[in-house]
Amino acid sequence: MQSKKSGSKPGQRVIKKYPNRRLYDTETSTYITLTDIKKLVMQSAPFVVLDAKSGDDLTRSILLQVILEEEAGGAPMFTEQVLASIIRFYGQTMQSYMGPYLEKNIQAMTEVQAQLADKSEGLTPEMWSRFMTLQSPMLKGLMGNYVEQSKNVFLQMQDQMQKNTEQVLGAFGLKRP
Incomplete structure (x- = not known):
């Protein structure tokens, strides 16, 4: 607590x-x-x-x-593997990056969901079914935006880790090859 x-x-x-x-x-x-x-x-x-x-x-x-x-309650969101992976991040150097990474990804997914909801107003179930089977460019664009945002967050996290590693190595008088 x-x-x-x-x-x-x-x-x-x-x-x-x-x-x-x-x-x-x-x-x-x-x-x-x-x-x-x-x-x-x-x-x-x-x-x-x-x-x-x-x-x-x-x-x-x-x-x-x-x-x-x-x-x-019946329909869990997290698999045992995901939960075990989250637990493994505690106490590791990546712990401080994981929270913001997950938060940014959830925010990006929430934005995609909101955009889909805005675009789908007034759709009948038949229209929605047809929309999904055609895999419209809009859906691909929204998911592409999510994937791009996720990739950018990961790259930022990777860049920050690299800077931290260089600082730690520098503190010990070592340089990366």
Whole structure:
């Protein structure tokens, strides 16, 4: 769990977590569940989860619980291999790069999804089926943009790693061949 002290920001909903594991929404003055937290996330509602006693920020911990509940719910997003790979990044030199890399890729995929949703308004199921079977240039363009963004993020990460390696080697008086 995260032990960082944090207050709420203006306009941010405050959820208090009590020792009995219950979550209390201070805006609605009601107890809520992880399902309610998921709804807040889906609505892009700004919120923070604070420990009722200490004031520690528990938001990340609660979001991880929501993910765990979703993963256990029948249609998991992550395979065991992906989860094992994520765990392996902890404590490694790549750990500091992995979070931003994943975040940028998820953002790029979200943008592709939003563009697809905008372009698909008013489509009937038959039109959508035909659209998908033709593999329209628009879809190829959107996916190409995603792949290009992903490649650029990876290249930036690789470049940063190379610079860090050169700094470390330089600190020991070594140069790369």
